[in-house]
Structure formats: structure tokens, C-alpha cells
Amino acid sequence: MEFTKPTIEYATLWPLLVVFGVAVVGVLFEAFLPRERRFVAQSVLAVLGLLVALGGTAYVWTQLDEIRVDGQGVVARGELAAGQTLAVDGPTIFLWGLVLLFSIAGVLLFAERRLEGGVSTFAGQAAALPGSEAEREASTRGLHHTEVYPLLMFAVGGMMLFPTANDLLTMFVALEVLSLPLYLMCGLARRRRLLSQEAALKYFLLGAFSSGFFLYGAALVFGYAGSMQFADISEAVRNGTGNNALLLIGMGLLAVGLLFKVGAVPFQAWTPDVYQGAPTAVTAFMAACTKIAAFGALLRLFYVAFGAERWDWQPMLWVIAILTMLAGAILAAVQTDVKRMLAYSSVAHTGFLLVGVLGVRSAGAVGTDEITALQSVLFYLATYAPATVGTFAIVTLVRDAGGEATAFSKWAGLGQRSPLVAGAFGFLLLSMAGIPLTGGFVGKWSVFTVAMAAGAWPVVLVAIVASIISVFFYVRVILLMFFSDDDTSEVTDAETGWGAGTVTATLERVETAAVTKPSLLTSGTIAVCVLLVVLLGLVPGPILDLAGDAGQFIR
Amino acid sequence: MAEGGHSVPLVDPTSADGVFSLMWLVIALPAAGAAVLLIGGALAPRAFASFGHLLGTLMPIGSFALSLAMFLQLQGRDEADRQVVQHLWTFIRVGELDAGFDLLYDPLTALFLLLITGVGSLIHVYSIGYMEHDPRRVRFFGYLNLFVAAMLVLIMSENYIGLFLGWEGVGLASYLLIGFWQHKHSAAAAAKKAFVINRVGDMGLSTAIMLAFVTFGSVSFTTISAGAGEAGEKTMTAMGLLLLLGACGKSAQVPLQAWLLDAMEGPTPVSALIHAATMVTAGVYLVVRSNFVFDYAPNAQTVVVIVATVTLLWGAVIGCAKDDIKKALAGSTMSQIGYMMLGAGLGPAGYAFAIFHLLTHGFFKANMFLGAGSVMHGMDDDVDMRHYGALRKAMPITFITFAMGYLAIIGFPGFSGFWSKDKIIETALAENWIVGVCALLGAGVTGFYMTRLMIMTFFGEKRWEKDVHPHESPSVMTFPLIVLAALSVVSGVLLLGGWIEHWLEPVTGVPDHHEPPIPALAVTGLAVLVVAAGVALAVALVARRPVPREAPTEVSFATRAARADIYGDAFNDQVIVEPGRALTTGLVRMDRSVVDGTFRAGVVLVGGIGALTRRAQNGYVRSYALSVLGGVLLVVLALLAVNLA
DSSP states (O other), X not given: OOOOOOOOOHHHHHHHHHHHHHHHHHHHHHHHSOHHXXXXXXXXXXXXXXXXXXXXXXXXXXXXXXXXETXXXXXXXXXXXXXXXXXXEHHHHHHHHHHHHHHHHHHHHHTOOTTTTSSOSXXXXXXXXXXXXXXXXXXXXXXXXXXXXXXXXXXXXXXHHHHHBOBHHHHHHHHHHHHHHHHHHHTOBSSSHHHHHHHHHHHHHHHHHHHHHHHXXXXXXXXXXXXXXXXXHHHHHHHTOSOHHHHHHHHHHHHHHHHHHHTOTTXXXXXXXXXXXXXXXXXXXXXXXXXXXXXXXXXXXXXXXXXXXXXXXXXXXXXXXXXHHHHHHHHHHTOOBHHHHHHHHHHHHHHHHHHHHXXXXXXXXXXXXXXXXXXXXXHHXXXXXXXXXXXXXXXXXXXXXXXXXXXXXXXXXXXXXXHHHHHHHHHHHHHHHXXXXXXXXXXXXXXXXXXXXXXXXXXXXXXXXHHHHHHHHHHHHHHHHHSSOGGGHHHHHHHTTOOTTTSSSOOOOOOOOEEOOOOHHHHHHHHHHHHHHHHHHHOOHHHHHHHHHTBBOOO | OOTTSOOOOOOOOEEOOGGGGGHHHHHHHHHHHHHIIIIIHHHOHHHHHHHHHHHHHHHHHHHHHHHHHHHHHHHTSOXXXXXXXXXXXXXXXXXXXXXXXXXXXXXHHHHHHHHHHHXXXXXXXXXXXXXXXXXXXXXXXXXXXXXXXXXXXXXXXXXXXXXXXXXXXXXXXXXXHHTTTTTSHHHHHHHHHHHHHXXXXXXXXXXXXXXXXXXXXXXXXXXXXXXXXXXXXXXXXXXXXXXXHHHHHHHTOTTSOTHHHHGGGSOHHHHHIIXXXXXXXXXXXXXXXXXXXXXXXXXXXXXXXXXXXXXXXXXXXXXXHOOBHHHHHHHHHHHHHHHHHXXXXXXXXXXXXXXXXXXXXXXXXXXXXXXXXXXXXXXXXXXXXXGOOOHHHHSHHHHHHHHHHHHHHHTOTTSHHHHXXXXXXXXXXXXXXXXXXXXXXXXXXXXXXXXXXXXXXXXXXXXXXXXXXXXXXXXXHXXXXXXXXXXXXXXXXXXXXXXXXXXXXXXXXXXXXXXXXXXXXXXXXXXXXXXXXXXXXXXXXXXXXXXXXXOOSSOOHHHHHHHTGGGHHHHIIIIIIHHHHHHHHHHHHHIIIIIHHHHHHXXXXXXXXXXXXXXXXXXXXXXXXXXXXXXXXXXXXXXXXXXXO
């Protein structure tokens, strides 16, 4: 096989290259800068790199080629790059923008040092065994890891590459590039290190397991289509040549790899453990950005490569979406820990996003003033990300003597002690629940609409039931924060209507947590997230239009 | 009117230039005043206590000056160009609905502007004295400014949406001001009552707006007046009746009259401004402004006339039996608005006179309310007329000015009320003699109750409470009284040479001329005689006998009924409140058993499933991997089953 040197379209790919470049420079910083300077240098470098990439993304958006179809105007924009392995098109750029924006939020949360009294939330010396002399020494010397910044940058690079990948191999590489740093970062918590390391190991093992399925699926599909390129696969699928079983099994295994990443049921088992064990700043970053990237990849794989045979995979997604929404909502309802509750809620949101994904119709069937499935999913991601980052950022603030206090019992009466923080948390929860005048409402409305239009009314019906269940557990936290006194938290269970024994950990009289005053890094992040959710709820038009302008995927 | 050969004038404005380009400022001034006083007063109470009331008073005065300038400018214009519109911004644009924040200035608006800002300014001045010792005076002025701004939005808007905004705004201001002394339970309850009853009317108005939008695709007066002729009489009748429902709520017309008497719980300047001179007349404005609807809906007009006639008698009867001076005046207000409504219901022949009576009533009723306030000020806030008597010597200025208002309202020849009420009675007689006779009868009753009020307050013997030493009010309060008294006397000049009819022609159209069954002069003479009979009866019954200090309990059925507001509240309680309460009790029960039951069951179900499934989350990575494997099988089998089956 002859190898031809691909041409690299630097003009469109440079934001991606900036991110990887900064990651490499970060590694060099780690090697050559003295320890005490690394924190400032690394964090500033990361933020600058991300800002430049974000600006570059906006610029590249304006430079994209427009692809017109007579009678429909601009249907897509963008070009294939790097020897057709990358597709830089409207949706890609939109997702880049989202990933970069919330990565910046991630870096800001990473750099927060006031909450732990002058050190970051990451372990002083990750290699030191928990409870060992070395760990104590690292702690007294006030060490902290700054490797997280280059790791984050590599992950961000992978996340940008993931939805851009235009063939199966590139997609697999991107999957690994984004996953490996995440596995590491999950294990770096300063407190509760065993839990954190356990989470990292679980994530790694299961992630590797599912990557194996993805790779096997890629092999099967290659066997069917004779190519890794999405366009070629699409062509093969359209012509219907080859062994259909090969295609279907391959498609299923590829789906498994991606559904694992987005945390769809029954591949969600890692989510609560990892979200809970990982440092909360990492959870915030991971929950928002991984989901954005993975849904981008999922959309491209199914819409571009398998778009011609959507009747094949839509029923499968119906089943997965229904299971995911119901299981996410029901399990979230029985949690007694804020982080685990949010983890299951993120599972439920995966289900709602899948409702949007399966709402795809052929281009001709969608009216000019209707929103497309792609547009609705992109918009939902834009509403979900700020709510998620904001809630996890607030979780980092609520602390007691042992660090972050995530048990419900400790949140009782928080609204009376810190009305502002509790109010922001409550508002973000309402957005996640999809209450009108929040971004979440418009997001839910848009994905339900496209699924309805595509005839998936049973799924929408289940989605509405799941939404009702989810309102219950979000509002329960609000009730807990605002309508229960510190010392009567047992009453909350009775008031919210739980039958005996369903909540295993009946809330006991425990010391309650308080809000620690953060630096501007965290408070600013929270404020911006709340503002975004408000704006998306009140004036969703511009972002909906932007997602619409992104047009279709190119092939 | 379609059948009469008379044409309904269109709203067809030109754009604003010259002094009209400042139209927005008329509203902006009091609105800014309200914002500054309410926000600043809360932030810096001390600073605002020293000058807040002056700032609050300057705002409507500024608006008045602008209104006067615009009025003069409009007079100089050609008759065909006397409608000016100013587009400020797009207010609502959703789908086909496109409502701009547009202001309309035409002869009708011009008169209203002068009334509201003029009388409003005087009442602001009066309030400086009246509210002097109230610790929340700044807030009071903030609310007054808010009211003026909202009222101006109501009358200046070029479409029903803007009108509705103002309509709700004055409702809010009215609510806040009736309940201004919220520490009194009765005041809080009265505010709530006014609010709730007004909601019923607002339902009518908002439904009318929706109907307009459905029918015409627009809420703008311009569009609706252009299309009203083609919309069909049924639609127009429905819209007219809905508008009337709105008007009934705001203007305290039967059957939505019950709130006005309770509204007297508010400070007296509020009663004068809101519940006599301006806000309660908004219903009349609505009907006259919507003349393009009513002119095509003769049946709706008939209903307006019936409602008006019932109300004018209803209010007058209540006025006869009240011992509370403000409530007697409130009954009178209700009755007088009935006259205006009657004029408005009579169509193009009556519109101008309805507005004319509205203006003169605005002057003399505000005058009398402020006079009553002055009396209360001197009598330690006692409102019971049985505790008054012989105040003419103690409070000479209040007495003289009140007497001017009195002569005006009973229609003493030459005073303003004489001209305006006479015209309405005359027109009513020409249209329908039964209605005309009722209106004539009402004039007689007016003569009776006003004379009774006058005698009980200013004449006869002293029946004062111990330690009460009536004194004349300070000049800041008597000055507005004097101005308003003068206006009560002379504002009849507006009728000279048919000026007001001619002035309003661009809005209301040229009426067909109906010959009255008896000559106009005879009607006038008859009216004067009827009034004289009422006055004489009052003199005979009240002045010739001592007034008991306690209200006698052994009274006729009619008196008892009138004292109980002709059982308006009892009716509401029996027919609306009680069934409503039963309905809510039933709904609550159903909510508890059926709705909550469903949800409780749902909660138990969710909890049960959750408790079972969470066992799968056991923390062992091997079982997680197993579940992934299970998922793989599920996905692949689902794909194969669907496609290969």
C-alpha cells in the first residue's frame, strides 16, 4: 500500500493545533520550570492557549466555504482536511466553540486555590501512597500537581478531534487521546484519594473494555465497506453490497463505544462512581466537555456514515434512549449524595440528547422553518454544559471540616445560610429540570419537537414521564436547601413523600456544611454559567440560529 | 353608524413632529418620578423625606405644561390632521402579532391629558399638606406618580395592548393606594377586593383584545377602525360586550360596582384622583375610544345604555343612605359615571357629552373629595357626617369651594354640571324616553343626597366629638380647592358654540340630528324642576329636624337596602363567593385524593424500582463490565432483530 503524504490545511486546523501545541509546551514547562513557578505559568498558558483557540475557532467559522443547494440556500459549510480524515464543517466548529468555552471554565476551576487554603484540589504527590509518610510530606510542603494542565489540554485536543474525525481510525485515535488524560485526572483528588484512585481505575478498565468494542466494530465495518472513510461507508451502505450482518454487528459495536462515553444505559455504570470519585473540578469539565465531544462524534458517525440506513439504527436508539432516560431519572431519585445525583441526572440528560439524535429525518422532509435534529442536539448541548459546569462548581464550595460535603443531609437549610449560592444552585437545577424561562426548557422543547416530528412519539412520551420524575429529584434538593431547618432534616424525607425505607440513608442529625468563599475564578465561572442559562432561556434565538447556520455535516 | 348615513371616523394619524415629538416625555416624567421615588426612597429614606414630595409634584406639573403646549399646537392644526402618532419601539412581535409601543395624540387624548395632568398636579399639591405627617409620604408620592404614568399610557396608547398595559398599571396603582394604610385590616381587604373584582373586568378586556387580533390580525386602533365595517355585526357585538365588561370593572358599573365604596379606605387624595376624577372614568374612555366598534354593534350599545341607567340610579340611591361622607360621595361618583356611560352608549350623539360630563365631573368631584378631605383633616379623620354640622363657619374656604362643587353636581343653572348633565338627559330623551326619564329621576335623587350631605356637614348644629376643634386647612390644601372650585363653576364654557362637539368630531364623528320629543328648553326646565324637588325634599327631611348622632336603626326597607349598597356584596357572597369556595374545596379534595394519589403512587413506584435497580450499582468493576457486555448484546440483538427478522 502506497503512502501519500497528506496535505494539512493549516488555515482551518490551526485552533486544534494550538491546543495540542500548548499541551506539549506544558509538558516542557513541567520539565524545565522550577516547581514554585509552574502553577502560574501552566494555568496562564492553558487559559491563553484556549482563548487563542476559541478566537481562532470563531475566525475559522467566518472563513468556511459555503455549500449551497439550489432552492435551499446554504445547507452546509466547511471542507475536508488532512487527506479527508478530518471534516471541519459548521457543526464541528460549533462543538469546538462549546468544548473550548467550557474547557476554559474547567481550567479556572482547576486553578482555584482558596477553597483548600492555598493549594489546589489535586493531590500533592499523586505517586505517594495514600496515608504514607511521603503523602504527609507532600501535604506539609504544600505541593500540588500542575501536570493536570497539559493533561487537560491533551484531553481538550482529543475532544476537538473526536467530532471532527471523518474516518473510523481517526475517531478511535481521538477517543483514546481524550480518554487517557481523563483517566489520569480522575485519580488526582487531594482528599478521599482511595475513592478517587478507585474511580480512575474503574474508568480506565471499563473505558478500555468499551474501546475494544469500538475497535472491533471498526474492523467489522471495514470488512463490510472496504474503507474507513465515512463517505465510502455511506456509499457502501446505500448500495447495499456486502454482508448485512457484518454491517449491523459492526454498527452496534461502534455504537457501544460511543454510548459508553456519553454514559447511556446500560453502559452508564461507571458514571456515578467516577463522577463522585473524581475531583469535582475534573467532574465538571468531564461531564460537560466529554458529552459535547462524544455526542458530536455520535452524530457524525450515525448521520454521515450510516445516515442512509437510519431505519436500521433508529429502533436501537429508541430502546437505548428510553432505558437511559428512565434509569437515569429513577436512579437519580433515590440518591442521597449530590454528586451521585448529578451523575445520574447527567445520564438522564444523555437520554434526552438521544431523543434529539433519533429525531433525524431526510433533508427534504424538514420544513424550512423547522429545526433539524442536529440543530436541536447542538442547542441542547449548549444549554446542558453551563448548567452542569455551574452545578459542579457550586458543589466545590459547599464544605465542612472534611472537605466537600456532598451528602444531602449536610445541604439542609443551606438556602438560609447562603441564599445566593443556594439560589444559583436551585436555578441551575430548575434549568436541568426544564422549567420554562431557563435554557433547559428550550433545549428539552427542541429535542422533543424534532423527535415528535420524526414520529418517535412513544419516546417523547417516555421522555415526558422521565422529565416529571426528574423534576421531583431536582426540586427535592431545592426543598432541602430552602425549606428545611438545619436540625430537622429528617422531616424533609417525610415531606417529600418518600415511603419508608426507599431512601436507605435516612438523613440523620449531622453537622451541616457551609459555603466557603471562593476566589474570583470559581465565583466568576458560576456567575457566567448562571448568566448563560438565563440568556439561553430568555433569548434562545441567536444560539438556535447559530446552531441552524452550522448546517449539515459535510461528507 | 351603518344605517344612519353617518360615517364612522377612521383613526388615521400622521407622524409626530414639532412639540409632538416630545409626546413620550409626558409619560416618561411621572414614570421616572415613580422610579426615583420608589427606589431612591427605599435606599436613602432620610434624603428623600426632605424633597421627595416636591420632586413627585414637579413631575405631573411638567407633564401638564407639555400637554398644554401640545394642545395649543393641535388647535393650530388643520382639522384633518389632528391625529398624531409617535412610534417609540416595537413592543411585542410574535408571529403575526406586531404591537408597537405607539402613542396616539388626537383631540380626545388631548382633553384627557389636560384633565389627568392638570387635576393630577393639583392633587399632588394638596397631598403635600394632607400627607404631611405620614412617615411614608415619599412612597405615597411614588405611587401617585406611578398612577399618573400608567394612566397616561392608558389614554395615549395607539393600540389595545398598550392600553391594556396602562389599564393594568392603574389597577396596580389603585391597589397599592387603596391599601396604602395596610396596617388597617379594612384597607388591606378593600385593596384586595378592588383587585379581584377588577380581574373580572380585565378578563373581558383581554378577551376583547384577543378577539380583535383574531378578527383583524392586529390590535392597532388604525387597523381595527379601518376594518370594523367589514367584520360583521356579530363579531362587533361580542367585542363590544367584552369591552363593556372591562369598562364595568374599571368604572364600577353594575354588576362590578361593589369595590368602589370600599376603595374609600385609601387616603382622600387617592379617592379624589383615582376613584373620582380619572381612573374610574377609564371605562368611559374605553367605550368612546372604541367608537368604531360600538357604532357597528347597536345591540352592544343598548346594553351599555341599560348598564349605565341601572348604575346611575343604583349609585344615587346608595348615596342617599350613607353617613360616611366619602362613601356618600363614592355612591355619587358611581352614579355620575353612569351618566357618562349613558352618553357614551347613545353613540355619536352622546360621545362628546359623555366626555364633557367626564371633564366637568373630574373638576367638581375632585373638588368635593378634596373638600371632604379637608373636613376630615379638621375633624381628626372622622368620616361620619353625623358627627359634623355647622362647619361652614369653622372652615369657610372649604365650605365655599365645596358649595361650588355642590351647585355644579346638582346642576344649578349656570354651573358646569348643569350644562353637561343637561345635554346627556336631553340626548337620552331624544333616543329613548324611558332612559331619559330615568336619567331625569337620577338628577332629582342627586339633588336630594347632595343637599343632605351639604346640610349634615356644613349646616345645622354642632354634633362634634369631644376634643375636636375644626380648623381651616393650610393654604397648600386650600389652593387646589380654590382652583378646582373655579373650574367647577366655569368649565361649562367648553360647550359654548358647540366647541367640544366640534373638537371631538375627528374622533367621534358627526352625529345625525334627532329632534327631541319636547323642545330642549323644556327639557332643561324640567330638569331644573326635578332637581329643585329633590333639594326641597332634602331640606324638609334633614334640615327641619335634628340629625341624630347615632344612625337610627328603625328604618324603612329602602333605607336598609341602600345602606347595604343595595345588597351588592350579599349578592356577590351568595352567588359567587360561596359557590366558588365550594368549588375550590371540592377541587382541593380532588387534588388531594386523585392527583396527589397518582403522584404518591408514582413516587412509591419510582422509589421501588430505584431501590431494586440500584443494587446493580454494587461498586464492583466486574459487574459493571458484565453490564457493558449485556448492553452490547442488547444493542446488537436489537439491530439484528429489527433488520433481519
